[in-house]
Amino acid sequence: MRVLVTGGAGFIGSHSVEALLAEGHEPVVIDDLSTGHARNLTPGVRLIRASILDARALAEAIAGCETVLHLAAIVSVPLSLERPLDCHAVNATGSLQVLEAAHRAGVRRVVQASSAAVYGEVEPPIGEFAPLVPLSPYGLQKRMAEEYGRLYGLHHGLEVISLRYFNVYGPRQDPRSPYSGVLSRFADALARGEPTVIFGDGQQTRDFVFVGDVARANLLALTAPGSFAGEAFNLGAGRAISVLEAHAAIRAAVARESDTARPGGAPAHLPLRHEPARSGDIRHSLARVDAARERLGWQARVPFGEGISRTVHHAIGTPVDPASGTRD
Numbered sequence: 001m002r003v004l005v006t007g008g009a010g011f012i013g014s015h016s017v018e019a020l021l022a023e024g025h026e027p028v029v030i031d032d033l034s035t036g037h038a039r040n041l042t043p044g045v046r047l048i049r050a051s052i053l054d055a056r057a058l059a060e061a062i063a064g065c066e067t068v069l070h071l072a073a074i075v076s077v078p079l080s081l082e083r084p085l086d087c088h089a090v091n092a093t094g095s096l097q098v099l100e101a102a103h104r105a106g107v108r109r110v111v112q113a114s115s116a117a118v119y120g121e122v123e124p125p126i127g128e129f130a131p132l133v134p135l136s137p138y139g140l141q142k143r144m145a146e147e148y149g150r151l152y153g154l155h156h157g158l159e160v161i162s163l164r165y166f167n168v169y170g171p172r173q174d175p176r177s178p179y180s181g182v183l184s185r186f187a188d189a190l191a192r193g194e195p196t197v198i199f200g201d202g203q204q205t206r207d208f209v210f211v212g213d214v215a216r217a218n219l220l221a222l223t224a225p226g227s228f229a230g231e232a233f234n235l236g237a238g239r240a241i242s243v244l245e246a247h248a249a250i251r252a253a254v255a256r257e258s259d260t261a262r263p264g265g266a267p268a269h270l271p272l273r274h275e276p277a278r279s280g281d282i283r284h285s286l287a288r289v290d291a292a293r294e295r296l297g298w299q300a301r302v303p304f305g306e307g308i309s310r311t312v313h314h315a316i317g318t319p320v321d322p323a324s325g326t327r328d
């Protein structure tokens with residue numbers, strides 16, 4: 001199956017491309033490389049370096065594709081507050097462009113990345129039928145993309161599946177931006193022996209799901225039998241972990257990994273600083289994941305400890321690119 005992967009050179013995208021290749025599919029990537037990197041892609045994968053807002057490039061990329069995995073986005077809640085119009089253009093209008101291009105090209109199914117941010121502050125565990133009251137433009141833009149997806153199903157018979165990822169972590173997540181996921185920032189700082197910062201008391205909890213599990217879910221959603229019409233599924237591990245607990249797990253993994261890399265070498269002193277909680281940060285987040293299990297046959301498999309070990313192993317073993325400040 002030929003699959004267009006928008007944002008395929010990014011964190012989740014590049015793992016998804018690998019999962020597609022491993023199953024014998026043919027991924028084609030469109031990515032403007034604004035946060036992704038060509039080096040994330042397996043050599044030989046066709047990369048069209050263009051924005052999803054470039055209708056001509058998108059039409060060229062999508063030609064001959066049976067399905068689309070739409071991941072391209074400006075992935076940041078704070079940035080969506082600072083630059084709502086730019087984020088709207090890519091996350092909402094861009095998603096609409098992808099749906100329209102898919103419809104025109106006769107694509108059968110689009111799987112698109114949504115987010116737990118569509119819910120806002122909801123009492124966990126959060127099921128798919130919880131109220132959708134996003135607290136940020138980012139969450140609202142994801143919600144709009146879901147709704148457009150539903151309408152393309154209704155009016156054009158395009159099968160659209162929206163996957164509401166919770167907190168995805170793992171190798172290749174960019175740690176250097178102030179908007180990065182918290183675990184990649186911890187892993188990066190602790191691997192360098194630099195201070196880490198926790199916003200608030202660290203007792204806030206998240207549902208952390210390993211990127212390999214998310215890539216597998218993307219693949220299952222692209223290939224699941226039956227027909228879909230605008231459904232949305234939560235993707236989480238179904239386990240609440242506090243930020244402090246995650247920090248301790250990463251610190252322990254860094255100590256183990258540093259000892260393996262330099263036997264006898266004590267890990268550097270790793271100071272931890274608390275700063276005031278960030279406004280808009282929700283306190284607790286936890287997914288109900290029954291729907292993805294029942295309809296897609298998916299559930300997270302990688303235990304948190306193992307996912308952290310793999311993330312830290314990558315952070316320690318891969319040098320930082322001085323130009324971009326990121327690791328491969």
Ligand SMILES: NC(=O)c1ccc[n+]([C@@H]2O[C@H](COP(=O)([O-])OP(=O)(O)OC[C@H]3O[C@@H](n4cnc5c(N)ncnc54)[C@H](O)[C@@H]3O)[C@@H](O)[C@H]2O)c1
Nearest residue numbers: 007010011012031032033034035036051052072073113168
């Ligand atoms: N990482 C998470 O925890 C998380 C949680 C919920 C949802 N998501 C969603 O998953 C998807 C992938 O996120 P990620 O974490 O891999 O982030 P990422 O920044 O690594 O990936 C986004 C990719 O999209 C590309 N891109 C951005 N704007 C583009 C445009 N206009 N045209 C073409 N390409 C463009 C970037 O270069 C990058 O490669 C996003 O839709 C994001 O909203 C991620």
